[in-house]
Amino acid sequence: MRWRDLLAPWGLTKLNLKAGFVDMEFQPQDEDRKAAWELYVELATRVASQALPPDQGVDKAAMASLYSLFGTTREILKRYGPGTRSVAPVAIAVLNDVLRPFLTRWHESFDAARLLTEAESTQFRRDLEQTRRDLLAFIDNLAQIAGAHTPRSAA
Secondary structure, eight states, rough: OOOHHGGGGTOOSSSSOHHHHHSBOOOOOOHHEEEEEEEHHHHHHHHHOOOOTTTSHHEEEEEHHHHHHHHHHHHHHHHHGGGGGTTTHHHHHIIIIIIIIHHHHHHHHHHHOOOOOOOHHHHHHHHHHHHHHHHHHHHHHHHHTTOOOOOOOOO
């Protein structure tokens, strides 16, 4: 199976992956599966995968949780090393092409020593929801690589 075939059912179209990479054969090794499982657990148990209703949660905590995924992902990929050559390029692309734009857009607002206005909070949560939807495809892809489940049917 080629990476292009693996990524297609998940709709991972926003990722900036090199054309040659998507045409490579996908043959995950044990390190890929282990790293995919750890990344799956980290993402599936955070605001990255769970909707944040308007009357629940704290915006700043959601932002911090997503920001911490950079360090968590780096640690997982370093732990399993070059054996993650199937998972690492996609994980890095998700950090750079999905999470980084969202975090960059909101970074200054959260760095200020003030709370978001109601309008800012509403917009933040809209942006958060879109980012969450983008991440769900990656989360499902990780689960498949780890052997946890297969793609959701498109409804």
